[in-house]
Amino acid sequence: MTVGDPRDVLALKRDGRRLAPEDLAAFVTGFARGEIPDYQAAAFLMAAYIRGLDTSETLALTRAMVESGRTVALAGVSRPTVDKHSTGGVADGVTLAFAPLAASLGLAVAKLSGRGLGHTGGTLDKLESIPGLRTDLSPEELVRQVERVGCAVAAQTHDIVPADGALYALRDATATVPSIPLIAASVMSKKLAVETELILLDVKAGSGAFMKTPEDARTLAETCTTLAADWGRSCRAAVTDMSQPLGQAIGNALDVAEAVSLLSGGSHGRLRDLSVLFAGEALSRLTGAGMGEGRSAAAASMDSGKGLEAFRHMVEAQGGDPRVVDDPWAVLPVAPVRRPIEADRAGHLAAVDAEALGRASTDLGAGRKKKGDPIDPAVGIVFRPKIGDRLEAGEEIGTIHARDEAAARECVPRVLSALTMSSTQVEPPPLVHGWFGG
Amino acid sequence: MTVGDPRDVLALKRDGRRLAPEDLAAFVTGFARGEIPDYQAAAFLMAAYIRGLDTSETLALTRAMVESGRTVALAGVSRPTVDKHSTGGVADGVTLAFAPLAASLGLAVAKLSGRGLGHTGGTLDKLESIPGLRTDLSPEELVRQVERVGCAVAAQTHDIVPADGALYALRDATATVPSIPLIAASVMSKKLAVETELILLDVKAGSGAFMKTPEDARTLAETCTTLAADWGRSCRAAVTDMSQPLGQAIGNALDVAEAVSLLSGGSHGRLRDLSVLFAGEALSRLTGAGMGEGRSAAAASMDSGKGLEAFRHMVEAQGGDPRVVDDPWAVLPVAPVRRPIEADRAGHLAAVDAEALGRASTDLGAGRKKKGDPIDPAVGIVFRPKIGDRLEAGEEIGTIHARDEAAARECVPRVLSALTMSSTQVEPPPLVHGWFGG
Numbered sequence: 001m002t003v004g005d006p007r008d009v010l011a012l013k014r015d016g017r018r019l020a021p022e023d024l025a026a027f028v029t030g031f032a033r034g035e036i037p038d039y040q041a042a043a044f045l046m047a048a049y050i051r052g053l054d055t056s057e058t059l060a061l062t063r064a065m066v067e068s069g070r071t072v073a074l075a076g077v078s079r080p081t082v083d084k085h086s087t088g089g090v091a092d093g094v095t096l097a098f099a100p101l102a103a104s105l106g107l108a109v110a111k112l113s114g115r116g117l118g119h120t121g122g123t124l125d126k127l128e129s130i131p132g133l134r135t136d137l138s139p140e141e142l143v144r145q146v147e148r149v150g151c152a153v154a155a156q157t158h159d160i161v162p163a164d165g166a167l168y169a170l171r172d173a174t175a176t177v178p179s180i181p182l183i184a185a186s187v188m189s190k191k192l193a194v195e196t197e198l199i200l201l202d203v204k205a206g207s208g209a210f211m212k213t214p215e216d217a218r219t220l221a222e223t224c225t226t227l228a229a230d231w232g233r234s235c236r237a238a239v240t241d242m243s244q245p246l247g248q249a250i251g252n253a254l255d256v257a258e259a260v261s262l263l264s265g266g267s268h269g270r271l272r273d274l275s276v277l278f279a280g281e282a283l284s285r286l287t288g289a290g291m292g293e294g295r296s297a298a299a300a301s302m303d304s305g306k307g308l309e310a311f312r313h314m315v316e317a318q319g320g321d322p323r324v325v326d327d328p329w330a331v332l333p334v335a336p337v338r339r340p341i342e343a344d345r346a347g348h349l350a351a352v353d354a355e356a357l358g359r360a361s362t363d364l365g366a367g368r369k370k371k372g373d374p375i376d377p378a379v380g381i382v383f384r385p386k387i388g389d390r391l392e393a394g395e396e397i398g399t400i401h402a403r404d405e406a407a408a409r410e411c412v413p414r415v416l417s418a419l420t421m422s423s424t425q426v427e428p429p430p431l432v433h434g435w436f437g438g
Numbered sequence: 439m440t441v442g443d444p445r446d447v448l449a450l451k452r453d454g455r456r457l458a459p460e461d462l463a464a465f466v467t468g469f470a471r472g473e474i475p476d477y478q479a480a481a482f483l484m485a486a487y488i489r490g491l492d493t494s495e496t497l498a499l500t501r502a503m504v505e506s507g508r509t510v511a512l513a514g515v516s517r518p519t520v521d522k523h524s525t526g527g528v529a530d531g532v533t534l535a536f537a538p539l540a541a542s543l544g545l546a547v548a549k550l551s552g553r554g555l556g557h558t559g560g561t562l563d564k565l566e567s568i569p570g571l572r573t574d575l576s577p578e579e580l581v582r583q584v585e586r587v588g589c590a591v592a593a594q595t596h597d598i599v600p601a602d603g604a605l606y607a608l609r610d611a612t613a614t615v616p617s618i619p620l621i622a623a624s625v626m627s628k629k630l631a632v633e634t635e636l637i638l639l640d641v642k643a644g645s646g647a648f649m650k651t652p653e654d655a656r657t658l659a660e661t662c663t664t665l666a667a668d669w670g671r672s673c674r675a676a677v678t679d680m681s682q683p684l685g686q687a688i689g690n691a692l693d694v695a696e697a698v699s700l701l702s703g704g705s706h707g708r709l710r711d712l713s714v715l716f717a718g719e720a721l722s723r724l725t726g727a728g729m730g731e732g733r734s735a736a737a738a739s740m741d742s743g744k745g746l747e748a749f750r751h752m753v754e755a756q757g758g759d760p761r762v763v764d765d766p767w768a769v770l771p772v773a774p775v776r777r778p779i780e781a782d783r784a785g786h787l788a789a790v791d792a793e794a795l796g797r798a799s800t801d802l803g804a805g806r807k808k809k810g811d812p813i814d815p816a817v818g819i820v821f822r823p824k825i826g827d828r829l830e831a832g833e834e835i836g837t838i839h840a841r842d843e844a845a846a847r848e849c850v851p852r853v854l855s856a857l858t859m860s861s862t863q864v865e866p867p868p869l870v871h872g873w874f875g876g
Contacts, residue, residue, distance in 0.1 A: 010613035014487060042477035043612035046484040049452060174481035175448035 006030065006040050013047040021060035028064035032163035038170060045167070045176040053181035058223065059230045061181070065189035068163035072110070072139045072194045077147045079108035080286035081196040084278060085187065087220070088120035090208035090358040091245030091383070095123045095153070096259035097275040097302075098282075100310035103150025104301045105283050110146045110194055112156040116367050116375070119208070119358025121255065124155055125367075129253040129332055129377035133320030149313045161189045169371075178210065184223040192231055198285050199228055199235040200278055205433060206243030208354025214239055214433040225437025236281060239433040240274060244352040244387050247271035250361040251380015253332035254401060260328045263308040270386065270431055276302065277432065333378040335401035339408040341383070343391040347421030350387065356418040357383060360411050364402050379403055381415065388428035391421070444468065444478050451485040459498035466502035470601035476608060483605070483614040491619035496661065497668045499619070503627035506601035510548070510577045510632045515585045517546035518724035519634040522716060523625065525658070526558035528646035528796040529683030529821070533561045533591070534697035535713040535740075536720075538748035541588025542739045543721050548584045548632055550594040554805050554813070557646070557796025559693065562593055563805075567691040567770055567815030571758030587751045599627045607809075616648065622661040630669055636723050637666055637673040638716055643871060644681030646792025652677055652871040663875025674719060677871040678712060682790040682825050685709035688799040689818015691770035692839060698766045701746040708824065708869050714740065715870065771816035773839035777846040779821070781829040785859030788825065794856040795821060798849050802840050817841055819853060826866035829859070 009027045012019055019027075027044065030036035053061065074081045084098050099109040113135070116122030124135050137145065137154035145152040158165070164186050171177045191199045201224055204210070205217035221237035228235030240246075247270070249258040261267045262275065280295030289297070301307045308325050316322040324331045361367060365376035383398040385391060398415065402408035447465045450457055457465075465482065468474035491499065512519045522536050537547040551573075554560030562573050575583065575592035583590040596603070602624050609615045629637045639662055642648070643655035659675035666673030678684075685708070687696040699705045700713065718733030727735070739745045746763050754760040762769045799805060803814035821836040823829060836853070840846035 007611065007613040010484075014484060014613055037476075037611075039476040039480035039608060040612060042480040043484040043614065046448075046452065046481040047488065050485065050488050170477060173445065173475075174478060175445045175452055176481065 006036050010040065010043050010047060013044060013051055016051045018054060019057055021056055024057055024060040025064040028061055028163060029068065032064070032068035032166065041167070042170055042174045045171055045174055045182070048182065049176040049179045055226055055230065058181040058185055059227055062185040062189050062192065062227055065161050065163045065167070065185060066193050069161050069193065070139070070159045072142065072160070074110055074143060074146070074195050076143055077108050077110070079106060079150065080198070081108045081110055081146070082198040082200060082282045082286060083111055083191055083194055083196040084109065084200040084202070085191055086202040087187065087204050088210060089204040089242040089246055090119060090354040091247040091250045091255070091271070092121065092204070093126070093247050093249065093255045093259050093262070093271060094202060094275050094278060096126060096255060097262050097271070097307070098278050099151040099153055100263060100314055101275060101279040101298055101301055101307040102282050103310040103314070104306040105279060105297055107150065107282055107286060108146045109151040110142060110196055111153045112160065112190065112194055113153055114156055117371060118369070119355045119362060119367065121250070121252065121367060123153055125375055125377070126252045126255045127153055127320070129256055130315055130320040130324050131331060133315060133318050135318065137318070145317050149317045150310055151314050152318070153314070156190060160193050164189055180216070180220050180223055183210070183220060184227055188224050188227045192228070192233060197234060198282060199233060200282060201235065201237035202274070202278065203237050203239045204242035205239050206241055206354065207352065208245065208358060209242035218434065218436070221436040228437065234285065235437045236285060237436045238277070239436070241429050241431050241433065242354060243429050245354050245357060245383055246274065248382050248384050248398070249380065250357055250383060251366040251401065252375065252377040254380045254382060256324065256332060257328040259311070260308070260325055263302060263311050264305065265303040272302070273431055335378040335403065337402040337405055337408045339400040339402065339412065340396045341398040341400060341412055341415050343393055343395045343397050344416050345421060346393045347391060347423055348426045349385050349389045349391055349419060350422035350426045351420035352387060353418040357381060357415060360414040360418070364400070364407055364411060376403060381411070383415065386428060388426045444474050448478065448481050448485060451482060451489055454489045456492060457495055459494055462495055462498040463502040466499055466601060467506065470502070470506035470604065479605070480608055480612045483609055483612055483620070486620065487614040487617045493664055493668065496619040496623055497665055500623040500627045500630065500665055503599050503601045503605070503623060504631050507599050507631065508577070508597045510580065510598070512548055512581060512584070512633050514581055515546050515548070517544060517588065519546045519548055519584070520636040520638060520720045520724060521549055521629055521632055521634040522547065522638040522640070523629055524640040525625065525642050526648060527642040527680040527684055528557065528792040529685040529688045529693070529709070530559065530642070531564070531685050531687065531693045531697050531700070531709060532640060532713050532716060534564060534693060535700050535709070535745070536716050537589040537591055538701060538752055539713060539717040539736055539739055539745040540720050541748040541752070542744040543717060543735055545588065545720055545724060546584045547589040548580060548634055549591045550598065550628065550632055551591055552594055555809060556807070557793045557800055557805065559688070559690065559805060561591055563813055563815070564690045564693045565591055565758070567694055568753055568758040568762050569769060571753060571756050573756065575756070583755050587755045588748060589752050590756070591752070594628060598631050602627055618654070618658050618661055621648070622658060622665055626662050626665045630666070630671060635672060636720060637671060638720060639673065639675035640712070640716065641675055641677045642680035643677050644679055644792065645790065646683065646796055647680035656872065656874070659874040666875065672723065673875045674723060675874045676715070677874070679867050679869050679871065680792060681867050683792050683795060683821055684712065686820050686822050686836070687818065688795055688821060689804040689839060690813065690815040692818045692820060694762065694770060695766040697749070698746065698763055701740060701749050702743065703741040710740065711869055773816040773841065775840045775843055775846045777838045777840065777850065778834045779836040779838060779850055779853050781831055781833045781835050782854050783859055784831045785829060785861055786864045787823050787827045787829055787857060788860035788864045789858035790825060791856040795819060795853060798852040798856070802838070802845055802849060814841060819849070821853065824866060826864045
């Protein structure tokens, strides 16, 4: 479609026909260059949403998106390289722990990250709650830091997959966000633009995730890993539980403090388990170590404080105050108001509306309702119980960290109404629903 | 949706759900006012194309379109009022004959018309080939002329259904034109905005029409008449044959000359039959005359020259040179080159690609490829045979009227290749496939 009418592409997809890869690529490239107007791209997105895109179409879309910008080569990095991405969850601090943990195991983590939006937090926002820390590394700075420290988390620059930002804004405006091929192309284009040896995906499923069911999450995981395979890249995707907050901290500085505690070996639970699982998977895939061996090494790195040291080096390399690893709350911003959350009845915790908790934290100021909104790094929610726990009426189950009393007061009932209690015992949900890709 | 997010409307239609009339109306009104951007409207059009719109949704869309502008009241007109619209065909000069014919029968025809586009001609363009004739009547001028002369054909002004122009441009750009509910809303909004007592629709079916099959045309006719009934207006729609050019003239001045000949009682055939049928239908519906009586009166008006006199009055009232009715080619622009078309083989004419003939005429300069293109009133094609006719090799079957020799030479093989010949006898297609509405 070097010469051609974009309406021919629209008519084919409108009628549920398969697009030739070169036609789809020409359409997306034309859009990225500003030659195809928003309204034609919007009509395409709606047709693609309703009719779907098959494997080869999704690959062509992804390729055109990657080729809309520059890519980051990691040939200069001597360690085995890995990138890790979560599709977004609540109290999902895995990346904060995973990056230094993998670095402490001799791997190199090169991660470009986005900011939080809606009810899910963003790794960039969390890291930036550390005074002085900057995430605006150039690709060259990123590569140098990865080689020297073993890990770096930087903001995605505008010249990497520029088509994604433009397409995402249109999807957001046209009710075409929750389409698995469009999500997969968006996620994977940004991963494929950074040339790591391994891509790890954490595809969240449940009340706090975009994919509400493990089945949908599985389809997304398979679509992403197929895309990577067709591209010639190694990618492993886990579908993991987001039917409740993964860790305890739903905020920014709060998440950093939780990560420090985790990397000090002082926390146990699902956040630690998943961090160890991903670090173990990376070690095993990249060095040929056995799976059990990889996980043991990751756990040991956490308990010995080696992971924490790597975190210190990363923070320092990015200009942040390294004392955050010794005494987080001496360094991190503290919310002026703390209000305890007490269970309003006794019972077994049966379900948590994790998205509602994420939204409550956003409304405290910890997140963004729309792109570009400012956030307050100090505020958020600490929520401790997990599904299956027995709670007593009046038991303290967490803390609201708020800017003022009114906000804290308003938040408590929102947290409580997100909980479903049962009079009988409840089985905790599995942490991992399955692994995909190779 | 006075308060509301247009994305909710998009999400519902995306998922194939029925929209509440007020939500759909708010969306379209928001678009017409420039509050809803092109890209959201484009996504809506694609979703509506794929998922469809039901009767109540189509009515809500049509109502919002009508209410985007002003309407034309005809309360001041003492005669029974009628409007007549064709969905577009090739050599379709019915309106040119119908308007004066109905006027000569004591009715009043108030017609706002659009310009030709693509392979189909437009009544405005045809009339404007008469020197001096203007079509930019204000609604007030239109009403005055209708009362005084009995008929007027004027250009649709920008303040009548302004949403239609904007939506049509988007549909054209987004491959969402051929949707029956969207077509029906576009056609009917312009008819409902002019408050005639009766609306007559000529829904064309066949190779020269937008609806290629009588079945599709029937669906469109039913959608349009249901819309009118739901609105409380009287509407009759005929599905008529467009598997070949209706008359002989495919151009502008050529069509006027053919209309003059027809109104002089000098022509017989399908164009005359259909003009008489529509005028008879109007008379019968508006005066209670029997159907046969109405048609006889229309035919008599044609043969007596009363219709031609009404045409003279209309031309004169709109500033055109009235001598066109006495000696058309003394007044109308004449193409410099005329080249005969001769049949290249003998046989029975079995099929005609009428759209191809329309396009060939457009390429001579008689039509527009896109809105706003200039047209040449003098050029076009006269094509005489009808399906079922026996032709001899070398027999003259028509004439190319062209700007230059090269254009005429190039046109001949295009006309000939639009014809399918048969060695055996061929039955002519029916002229009318059916009537709808009440």
